[in-house]
Amino acid sequence: MKKAAGQVQRGRGRPRCFDQEAALERAVLLFWDRGYEATSLDELSAAMGISLSSLYATFGGKEQLFRTAVDRYLARGGGAMDRIFAEEPTARGAVRRLLETAADEFTRPEHPSGCMIALAGTQCSPDARPVQDLMRGHREAWHASLQARIQRGMEDGELASDTDAAALATFYVTVLLGMSVQARDGASPESLRAAVEAAMRAWPGPGAPLAP
Structure with a gap:
């Protein structure tokens, strides 16, 4: 069965049914607006519309998410x-x-x-x-x-x-x-x-x- 667009599946666990690109874009905007340290994990989770466990599982934690967000920001230009x-x-x-x-x-x-x-x-x-x-x-x-x-x-x-x-x-x-x-x-x-x-x-x- 073909995966729906935007769904990400990892291993044999339950699929994470969220748009990873859209979630990352919201993280970019939050980091851009507030800076790295002034942005909390709870705020990121809320803005991205995902749980903290999904954030860690998909993006590897706050610092790795920030690095990914910076790469996306630079790609904008x-x-x-x-x-x-x-x-x-x-x-x-x-x-x-x-x-x-x-x-x-x-x-x-x-x-x-x-x-x-x-x-x-x-x-x-x-x-x-x-x-x-x-x-x-x-x-x-x-x-x-x-x-x-x-x-x-x-x-x-x-x-x-x-x-x-x-x-x-x-x-x-x-x-x-x-x-x-x-x-x-x-x-x-x-x-x-x-x-x-x-x-x-x-x-x-x-x-x-x-x-x-």
Whole structure:
């Protein structure tokens, strides 16, 4: 007999008759809104519409569920940063598009404001250090990707050869993460786009490296 869509069966026990993808999506939204440590297992169970035993059996507990939720959150963007950096012909254009996209995405009313990677694991107790390390690793990957795009701009002659690519990447990652905090505080997409315009005025031109 063919299993109904959304049903998950494990071993010889009773099938868990719930939509695993829908339950995971609700977990993403809760973690995104409240952060890792401020979200309790009871709240997750209620939001996902499943029992605690089903949560553990299916997702492996709170930390593993959070890791799965982070993967799902990142998949939402479909590799947006890499795509933007590949499509835009200049590093400046790539950074502008990245920030403008963030201004829109961070303020959409259909999901929690801001960025889950920026907000959901910044303040954790020692017991949750692996979660904090996970999120920091994703942010460091963003910095590395941005620095690589800036270095490519230097190789193309768009930026002076003595531009401090690491410092410039740090500046624009700081802008990106700061926009996430501003969005959580209620900033409008228009105000964030105005911040993008201000940040882009700091972009160094050929022969004008970022000042120390």
